[in-house]
Amino acid sequence: MQITDVGLIKLAAGLTMALGSFGPAIGIGMAVSKAMEAIGRNPEAEGAIRTTMILGAGLAEAVAIYALLIAIILALVVGG
Amino acid sequence: MEIEISLAAEPLFQIGPVAFTNAMLTSVLVGLALVIGSLVLYRRWSLVPGRFQGVVEMGIGFIYNLCVGTAGEKVGRRIVPLVGTFFVFILMANWGGLLPGYGVLTIRNFEGHQVPLFRPANSDLNTTVAMALISIATVQVLSISARGVLGYIKEFFEPISFMSVILFPVHLIGEISHIISLSVRLFGNIFAGETLTIVMYVLIPLLVPTMFLGLEMLFGFIQAMIFTVLSIGYIALATAKHD
Numbered sequence: 160m161q162i163t164d165v166g167l168i169k170l171a172a173g174l175t176m177a178l179g180s181f182g183p184a185i186g187i188g189m190a191v192s193k194a195m196e197a198i199g200r201n202p203e204a205e206g207a208i209r210t211t212m213i214l215g216a217g218l219a220e221a222v223a224i225y226a227l228l229i230a231i232i233l234a235l236v237v238g239g
Numbered sequence: 240m241e242i243e244i245s246l247a248a249e250p251l252f253q254i255g256p257v258a259f260t261n262a263m264l265t266s267v268l269v270g271l272a273l274v275i276g277s278l279v280l281y282r283r284w285s286l287v288p289g290r291f292q293g294v295v296e297m298g299i300g301f302i303y304n305l306c307v308g309t310a311g312e313k314v315g316r317r318i319v320p321l322v323g324t325f326f327v328f329i330l331m332a333n334w335g336g337l338l339p340g341y342g343v344l345t346i347r348n349f350e351g352h353q354v355p356l357f358r359p360a361n362s363d364l365n366t367t368v369a370m371a372l373i374s375i376a377t378v379q380v381l382s383i384s385a386r387g388v389l390g391y392i393k394e395f396f397e398p399i400s401f402m403s404v405i406l407f408p409v410h411l412i413g414e415i416s417h418i419i420s421l422s423v424r425l426f427g428n429i430f431a432g433e434t435l436t437i438v439m440y441v442l443i444p445l446l447v448p449t450m451f452l453g454l455e456m457l458f459g460f461i462q463a464m465i466f467t468v469l470s471i472g473y474i475a476l477a478t479a480k481h482d
Contacts, residue, residue, distance in 0.1 A: 214468060217461040224427035231434065235244060
């Protein structure tokens with residue numbers, strides 16, 4: 160198998176997604192674990208904690224979405 | 240089956256030099272639906288709320304409390320109409336994009352290409368950049384009205400020291416990055432959701448895409464929330480009094 164430019168671009172797209180979702184995954188995991196801890200300590204505040212957690216998870220997830228966008232652009236627009 | 244994913248919105252017809260795209264068509268339709276819906280509801284507004292009016296009142300109360308709670312009584316009351324409109328428009332555009340017919344109904348456009356008639360409004364970067372620009376422009380205007388022109392300019396050099404010259408471009412880039420992050424976050428989420436649903440539909444056409452549509456409903460709501468909360472947050476930061 161030959162190494163071509165298009166192949167390298169597709170590889171870059173896959174790597175972008177793999178590396179780019181690394182951080183947000185850790186971030187969302189930490190947010191959820193802390194939120195569960197907080198609910199365990201203070202069950203009355205469950206509603207407020209859940210809303211804030213979903214907001215924070217959405218913000219962290221956006222970073223993965225940036226990576227996904229770059230990957231899509233690489234794979235569809237640059238790589239053709 | 241071939242997957243067709245287009246990053247840019249497809250033009251339907253031309254008005255002078257401006258190409259009217261399918262994303263513009265859906266944003267106009269969503270806007271019209273919201274205006275007509277509000278007018279009908281306004282005409283039938285009663286002191287004792289029915290079920291639908293109750294839901295609307297709850298939503299308005301939620302946004303109002305969010306604004307006043309974050310930005311304070313004076314600024315909060317002023318921005319309720321703007322950020323409320325952001326919320327409702329983004330939510331309806333996102334949820335409307337899940338209706339059957341989006342991306343499937345095609346039409347032959349002026350260039351002779353076969354293009355989808357509808358495309359979720361927020362899966363075009365132009366729509367989201369427009370909203371982010373309105374949001375950040377409001378932040379600047381409210382900041383000037385809260386601090387005066389001199390106070391507004393001084394804000395770019397905070398904290399005042401011999402480092403201020405270096406801090407100015409940092410603050411400037413910070414303001415611009417707000418526009419980029421607000422718009423790309425919304426666009427990316429909706430566009431990625433569309434793409435994901437299409438890919439899932441091609442891989443497993445039975446039942447699985449339905450679950451992803453449910454996920455899209457959740458994401459559509461969360462993204463509308465995030466855009467609204469961040470707009471309120473930026474405004475609250477820009478108008479807060481220092482001491």
